[in-house]
Amino acid sequence: MKELPILNSNSWQIFPLVEPKPWLIERVGNYAAQLLWQRGLQTESEIQAFLNPSAYTPTGAFAFGEEMIWAIERIKAAREQRHKVAIWGDFDADGITATSVLWDGLGQFFPQGEQLIYFIPNRLTASHGLSVSGIDTLRDCQLIITCDTGSTNLKEIDYLRSLEIDVIITDHHTLPEHRPPVTAIINPRYLSSDHPLFHLSGVAVAYKLIEALYETMPHIPTQPVESLLDLVAIGLVADLVQLSGDCRYLAQKGIEELKKKNRLGVKFLLEACKKEGDRPTDISFGIAPRINSISRIWGDVHKCVEMLTSSDPIQCQALVDLAEEANNQRKALQKKIYNQVLERIINIDLSTSPILVLADANWHGGILGVVAGQIAQEYNRPVILLNIDGDTLRGSARSPQGIDLYSLIKGQEHILTSFGGHPYAAGLSLSIQNLELFKESLIQKFWQQYGTISPKAIAIDLVVTIAELGQELFRELKQLEPHGMGNPAPKLLIKNCRFTNKFNANIKNRRGQKLQYLKSEFKLVDATGSINGHWWEQSIDQVPDHPCDVVLELVDNPRTRTYEVRIIDVAPLADSLPETETYNQIIKLEPFVTKAGLKLSPNLQGEDLWQRLVGVAKYLSRTGQTVTYTQLQNKLGINMPILQLGLKALEVYGWQIQENSEDLRINFPQRQTYPDYNQVPPEVEYFVKFVNEAAFRQSFAPSQV
Incomplete structure (x- = not known):
């Protein structure tokens, strides 16, 4: 990746334009090709593996070497000798999903609740990791398997040894100076930093243990190991690990599993946050905050594991309602403490x-x-x-x-x-x-x-106009998901724009109660168009009235079934925003893009609609019949603003549009040949693009993109 030059005093940095190979542009589009090339993905094989998990060769679980072999041997012995096994988890989303993976995965080999149990510390009364008090509650166990924790708990490991309880550690946190005296420690930090497993989170390491167990005893499980991948995706995305190598592969496969909604608790969680489950943001802004909020508010997260693993719909729905309530309380407390911290920072x-x-x-x-x-x-x-x-x-x-x-x-x-x-x-x-x-x-x-406090740098991937923030860009950027460390969500720069229609969002919970959580909504406008957007933790009086340069991300909004922008940073301009005729026309018509009243089939595009309009015009001209605007709208399945654009495009070709208070007559002058419709003027291009964008936004749902 090239070093970024400083763009302005706000420490914005912009990637220089590159020239990707034509085959790459043809494969993914110009915007996505720019990003892939900038991020060092430049060969056909690595790009194919990056975009398509089916083209990636995942690393086997036994790449962990002897540690994995020792772990599997001990688990096999526990099964054969009917030893009691305890899973020791952690109370964040990565730890909770890791516990759930081990609970469901090991549950294929051990009776749950009898030979297999789990324990997670209370966030409000205990710290991360093993503890003597927690161990004392598990004295009747012969084996403890940790997940997302345990690597540096040397004192507690010694205590377990004194009790003759074996320990298998699965973790991804920092290692102690010397290998702890445990049966096995499976931690990717023992691998080289360029190893494809190096960045695994706790849930992914736990999954690799189950994967090795399935490989060793394939005749025992009744559920496929891939059914655990939805939990793996949740933990990976929530823990903000670098999504490269096997991390990216597991997240991609996990999101494929997530959107099937086979797991009841996950299905109800997605419904609660109005997400489809096919995007990593559905996890980071939907599922993960709700899982984390239970421990943040009440401390005990054992119910979280039940929510993610139970097959009882009544129980799952009740637990999801509990998570929703916790998330609402978390938001209010977070806002309160955030403001108090800011007051302290002033001094x-x-x-x-x-x-x-x-x-x-x-x-x-x-x-x-x-x-x-x-x-x-x-x-x-x-x-x-x-x-x-x-x-x-x-x-x-x-x-x-x-x-x-x-x-x-x-x-x-x-x-x-x-x-x-x-x-x-x-x-x-x-x-x-x-x-x-x-x-x-x-x-x-x-x-x-x-040595110094460096200014905050924001890396800008592309400079675009608002007119470019449409379906083409949205579809291209989606190919690069999931985003995370190592593959950040693309930052887009819009120059010389302004905020209009500003208001503070009235955020409510599922019971209709208003939440004290700050979010501004608005339209962002430049000389090419406008788009809806939001800005967290900014009131409308903090949103600039003057022209700006804006850094943003293009995101989806499942509530409105369209996409919009999320503001990252703003820099003011001294000059004013020009208002052209094109600017005014697009601003006037933009509200009809989102709610265009289209009744077209999902596959019908603007080009097809244009041909239908020309066909109707020829029929009316040939027969001399009149027609009303309403009849034309119903015939074509469009509303008045789009019809007016189409009629204006017909006039460019020489069609005569005559109207009175009720009827409309469309006529082509006699003794003239029909124009060459292969020669497309700007008005027709605009009509086609406008219809395509309106149809896409209206039919937009995350699972369809």
Whole structure:
């Protein structure tokens, strides 16, 4: 990937235009070809494998080597000797889905609830990872299998050994200096950084264990291992791992499984958030927040596993309703704490504070991670938010990309009670008397390691106009999904545009109750057209009135069954926005694009409609009959604005349109030959494009794109 030049003072950076090979443009379209080429995908074989999971060769589970062999041997022994097995999970979406994968997967080999049980710590009262108190509740087990946790819990592993309980660790977090004394540890961080399994999240590692078990004892399972892939996709996308290699493959295959909605809990979750399940954003903005909210609000997430694995529709619906309620409470608490954190930041000298460490006794511990993530992105520096509970501080840390938060904190382990995580997210606890020492040590280490606070850089993939934000671009960009680290959602730059029709969205829950969550909605307008959009955490008085350059993403809105833009950043302009005749015409007609009243078959395109209009015009001219606007609209299946565009295009070809208060006469002058319709004037091109866009938006549903 080429180094990006700075575009302006806001640290926007733009990729230079490249010249992809003609075969690639023909294969995926010009926009997608630009992005693939910019992102270093330039050979036919790697592009094919990137776009089509069927063309990718996945890495086998036994690529983990001896550790996987040892794990499978111990699980086989447990089955043969009827040992009791416990799954030890974690309380975030990756950990919950990993627990569910092991519960369903191992459940093919062990009786659930008898020989197989699961345990997940309470987020509000315990930390990530193994704990002595939790282990004491599992003393009757002979084997514990962790997922998404456990790699650095050396003290707890020693305690398990003293109880003669074997441990298999499946995890993806940072490794200890020496291999822990366990039966097996399956962690992709033991692999090289360019290995296709290196970026697996916790749920994907758990899936690989089940995959190896299926391969070893294929005659026992009654359900295909692929039925677990919907859970794998949820955990992978939710945990923000780099979606390359097998991570991308598993996410693609998992989304294929997700949209089948075979899993009742997932089906009801998708219905609750009005998603189809065929896009990664359905996970990141729909399913994952609801799963995470249960632990953030109530701590105990055992019901989450039931929700994702139960086949009882009444139970699943009740648990999804619980998740929906938790998500609504999470939103309100998140907004409250976010505002309180901002009030505290006002009094901080940011030039000397490269890391923000804040604590409060009234902050709900389950919400701190998500708020810290918001603040870290907005202020482009690590953020640690802590809840004060007596003499103990417990909380979450988040970091923007490019700053390894884990390594910064790790050097302070001697003053921490608990600590775990990865470069951009961590959980920790410490004594309140060590807080100031902790902050000073972190800041000192930051200056030594990074030297300066870099301005936030936004990488811009394409410069486009609003007229280009249509079905062609939408379809092309969708080919590159799923997006994530290593393959970010494309950022688009619109120059010289403005916001109109601004209002604060009235966000309600399923019961119709208004939620205190800030979202502005508007139309974004340039000289070529307009499009609906939204901007989270911005009130309408914060949305500029003056002309701007805007960085945005093109997203779908299943509620309105169309697509729109999500604002990423804005830079003001000094000059004014020109208003041309074309601009005014498109702005006037744009509302009819979304609600065009079309009654066309899904396969009928603007070119076909144009030919039908010409055919009707020839018939009326030949017979001398008159027709009403309503009759023409019903005949063609369109509404008045589109019909008027079509009649205007006919006039360009020489057709005479005569009308009175009721009737319409269409005539072509005698003694003239019909024009060559292969010579297409701009008015006809505009009509065809307008109809195609209107038909696409009206019929748009995520599962159909």
